[in-house]
Amino acid sequence: RLVVGYALTKKKVKSFLQPKLLLLARKKGISFIPIDETRPLSEQGPFDIILHKKTSKEWQRFLEDYHEVHPEVTVLDPPNAIEHLNNRQSMLEEVADLNLSSFYEEVCTPRQLVIMKDPSSIPTAVAMAGLTLPLVAKPLVVDGTSKSHELSLAYDEASLPMLDPPLVLQEFVNHGGILFKVYIIGEAIQSFMRCSKCRSCRP
Incomplete structure (x- = not known):
């Protein structure tokens, strides 16, 4: 037992x-x-x-x-x-470091920018980083709470100072509303596709 x-x-x-x-x-x-x-x-x-x-x-x-x-x-x-998975910055950096685009032309990570404080500085930081609007704003820390999954979409520069740091800004990538989930346990790998709006979809 x-x-x-x-x-x-x-x-x-x-x-x-x-x-x-x-x-x-x-x-x-x-x-x-x-x-x-x-x-x-x-x-x-x-x-x-x-x-x-x-x-x-x-x-x-x-x-x-x-x-x-x-x-x-x-x-x-x-x-x-x-x-390191509880921080969206380090999480995405781990994937970017794999350099998957060298092997699979369609695999890439969105460009991102971390903002720790002072929302008034966000428009300047975005311009200096060369990020293209719209941007997805995500809380920096992933702690399992509902707040850590609250996302915002900034369509224009005027909306940037309204965001609440610490956060990660990522260039929006249109994925057609489809997410791919990949689960790995030892040598076993399983993947499935689901709608990003429907959390009830399961394998």
């Missing part, structure tokens, strides 16, 4: 822990147990795996303290392994 303790947002629980998955897990001897974040992890379990989608400093400290005492427990994913 394998026990998976999970700490996920309500939205992630609803989308991930589907009845079909839970039924299959039970047949395989896998149990999913919710973690009570108001209680110490040491008082819960025992767990074989901890699956989480939390990024707060307090939660990371809980995980690290627990893993020191229970190194046999697998944490998916270790906070230090995903830290």
